[in-house]
Amino acid sequence: MVAKPGLDGHDRGARIIARAYRDAGFEVVYTGLHQTPEEIVEAAIQEDVDMIGLSSLAGAHNYLFTRTVELLREKGADDIVVCGGGIIPDEDIPALKEAGVKEIFTPGSALEEIVKWVKQNVRPRKD
Amino acid sequence: MNTVAKKVMDGDVRAVARLIRDIDDGIPEVREVLRELYPHTGKAYVIGITGAPGVGKSTLVDQMVNHLRKRNKTVGVLAVDPTSPFSGGAILGDRVRMQRHSMDDGVFIRSLATRGHFGGLTQSTRGAIDVLDAMGKDYIIVETVGVGQDEVDVVKSAHTTVIVVIPGMGDDIQAIKAGIFEVGDVFLINKADREGSDKTVSDLRLMMDMDHKKHDEGGWRPPILKAQAVFDEGVKELLEEIDNHGKYLVETCGGLNFWKRRDKVREELTEMVKVRLVEDVLNMLMESGELDRAVEFVIEGKLDPYTACDNLLFSRRGR
Numbered sequence: 435m436v437a438k439p440g441l442d443g444h445d446r447g448a449r450i451i452a453r454a455y456r457d458a459g460f461e462v463v464y465t466g467l468h469q470t471p472e473e474i475v476e477a478a479i480q481e482d483v484d485m486i487g488l489s490s491l492a493g494a495h496n497y498l499f500t501r502t503v504e505l506l507r508e509k510g511a512d513d514i515v516v517c518g519g520g521i522i523p524d525e526d527i528p529a530l531k532e533a534g535v536k537e538i539f540t541p542g543s544a545l546e547e548i549v550k551w552v553k554q555n556v557r558p559r560k561d
Numbered sequence: 562m563n564t565v566a567k568k569v570m571d572g573d574v575r576a577v578a579r580l581i582r583d584i585d586d587g588i589p590e591v592r593e594v595l596r597e598l599y600p601h602t603g604k605a606y607v608i609g610i611t612g613a614p615g616v617g618k619s620t621l622v623d624q625m626v627n628h629l630r631k632r633n634k635t636v637g638v639l640a641v642d643p644t645s646p647f648s649g650g651a652i653l654g655d656r657v658r659m660q661r662h663s664m665d666d667g668v669f670i671r672s673l674a675t676r677g678h679f680g681g682l683t684q685s686t687r688g689a690i691d692v693l694d695a696m697g698k699d700y701i702i703v704e705t706v707g708v709g710q711d712e713v714d715v716v717k718s719a720h721t722t723v724i725v726v727i728p729g730m731g732d733d734i735q736a737i738k739a740g741i742f743e744v745g746d747v748f749l750i751n752k753a754d755r756e757g758s759d760k761t762v763s764d765l766r767l768m769m770d771m772d773h774k775k776h777d778e779g780g781w782r783p784p785i786l787k788a789q790a791v792f793d794e795g796v797k798e799l800l801e802e803i804d805n806h807g808k809y810l811v812e813t814c815g816g817l818n819f820w821k822r823r824d825k826v827r828e829e830l831t832e833m834v835k836v837r838l839v840e841d842v843l844n845m846l847m848e849s850g851e852l853d854r855a856v857e858f859v860i861e862g863k864l865d866p867y868t869a870c871d872n873l874l875f876s877r878r879g880r
Contacts, residue, residue: 456650466657473663482578
């Protein structure tokens, strides 16, 4: 699932990523803009996804990404891998990873690399 | 009772979500669960929404869910989007228009990809409908892209099928005449503020008038409605017509339980047999290497493809 949390209204990047995943043979649920972490987690559970890719360009990633991981844990759904991308300052990355975000992709990341990472790190979940 | 089946009956969202994935993936174990759930199905009212891409189906479904929730009804939504024939991937974007319902526990929304020709779309959609039904949803809305034969198959599972069109698609109406036109129970002209909506109404009415046989015998005459789903105009009226069609079905078919209707059961069983047959035979031919060998024979010029096909099938039948 590709999701856009928060008030940031720019989803070109998210859509390009979604398209790259599609071309890699993945089924991608796109949530659209302005989602709360609560909405994203609920949608991810209903859709039974293996991974959530969060995109944020507006600076609120520390709260939004961390809260998404937290909610998944509360719902017992923390087997869903969370990764993030967008305008994320380098100094924020260690804390985000500490919080449970598996990987962060910053501007300049090649689509092939992102797809390769997903193929290597995300497996269909078993219950 | 199987624990998964019990969880589904209790409305456990994660269990339902996982079961639908397993049905979609064709995991054989789900048949046992579906068998157990079967006695608890047949209560939900199933609405099929179909129409060409971009006519506003998802927006319409979003508004319908809103109205049904105001009536205190619970709703399940199955939104089907196409799989890329090249990569096998898919972008499932119907949820974008419906996300406001994601926090409502009376609504369950699931996106499904068509997954190619014999991926068992019909079977997995049917299975998913039964799961949401057993889960206790009052209404189940199935949204699908309406161009081609497959999508007509999907609406076979519905009590009421709504065909959504927009003004100025006269040629497209001609094109759907033979297929989708015949399965419509209600016609909705969305984006009715656009030029030509009156002409679309009269085009549709004309086509319906030509279908004498159906209506002369006191059959259901599909109503034609205008709407602007994005402004919630005409959606209430649509649901009223769906109610009317439901009443008509009760009067003429003696009830709404899908599995008590001879025509529906026959169609569904035929479809299930078809899907299983194709899957089983193809799997066997692939696993045994016979398919690969046949491909080589044809390429090397040792066999023509027609004989190769006969050989593959006859060798099966003999065993």
